[in-house]
Amino acid sequence: MTAFTLPAYDRRRLTPGIVHIGLGNFHRAHMAVYLDDLFARGEGMDWAIIGAGVRPQDAAMRDALLAQDCLSTVIELDPAGKSARRIGAMIDFLPVAPDNAPLIAAMSRPEIRIVSLTVTEGGYFVDPATGQFDPTHPDIVADARRPDHPTTAFGAILAALRARRAGGLPAFTVMSCDNLPGNGAVTRAAVAGLARLSDPALADWVEATVAFPNGMVDRITPATGPRERSLAASFGLADDPVPVTCEPFRQWVLEDHFPAGRPPLEKVGVTFTPHVHAFEAMKIRILNGGHAIIAYPGGLMDIEYVHEAMAEPLIAGFLDKVEREEIIPIVPPVPDTDLHAYFDLIRDRFANPEVADTERRLCLDGSNRQPKFIIPSIADNLARGHLPRGLILESALWCRYCMGVSDAGVTIAPNDPNWDRLQATARAAAADPAVWLGMADIYGPLGRDPQVIACFAGFLNDLGARGTRAVLTDFLRG
Incomplete structure (x- = not known):
């Protein structure tokens, strides 16, 4: 393979404008890449990233990235030919501390105008039963009691906003880059909701002053394992313990609501529009819903990789039928977008063998993703x-x-933060399928619908009696 490329700009010219919390693979293959492209144009050089984390395990990522001058290896897995580049958009990674003091101090600096987050879909303290912020979560209660020593990202953001208000500095924009509906509104609910527990006046100020733009993000980015490290080594980067692999496709759609300013990301392919919700609904229903549709039959049939699942006619046919008959018809129109053409693109992306995304990753965290x-x-x-x-x-x-x-009797290792509960409920559902739908925090009123209960029970009993392959065959036959 050819050698990797280095940043096409002088990193010594970069100054920070963004603190990003959650330096996982997706951020480094998405937002950091867009900024790297912008810096390569010689623009926005005052918007470099300072990395941060709020979990103890983030310290390992910090150590790895600081050891390589905060450069990230990003390998694009194009079937026409792989390529590797070193992304230089991040210039520092803050110490990870239990009380988040270094993070709060950094976000309080006047040059920081955006605080962005990738803390996973399940990291926003949303009650699945209501879809609203959960002020009773133990982590939130703890931060409300000790607002000067917060342990959550939202507690740290709130502490920094409080310090900026006290110092007469304007608020930074809080930008979620996580994949959940209305991510800006959800983030506002978490920050203001936490403030309301200890300082209602601060909560009012947050709601009136702080911008939380909604955004839609998209790029398939597998977890890093031996295969990914071997790929990095093939490009001469064997010493990088945390390379990122990703598909060639990427998309970012944002509301243009940045009172403190923003980098000119439209110059590198970001779409700024007031219609983010339409793009978001399309992506969440068609792509993320599609992931779930192919995940669990593949998992039950002991298929390891997503592209292998797409090569199985029963799974590909199941995806096509459900998308075209049950999902696309209920997705609202999207500006300048053909939904069926978008789904065709999704199918091609799922089938890319170079990505080697796993079915197990798609099956992960169903208790947060299904709702x-x-x-x-x-x-x-x-x-x-x-x-x-x-x-x-x-x-x-x-x-x-x-x-x-699995259908072949292979043990499926725990694959959800709530696995013990899910496994116990699923096994009880073998005798009484309605027990599964009775998880009100996941299904809400849907779990009490007689039509849904009867249809679900029929399928679950059939899966137990005959297996996934037979049930999918009958379903596709109509």
């Missing part, structure tokens, strides 16, 4: 008078997966 990516599509179909049998079958496949054994 966001699948259950709303079931509800929307029901509201139109249509029983979405394919989406309900997907839910039954998830339940069957959570029993912890």
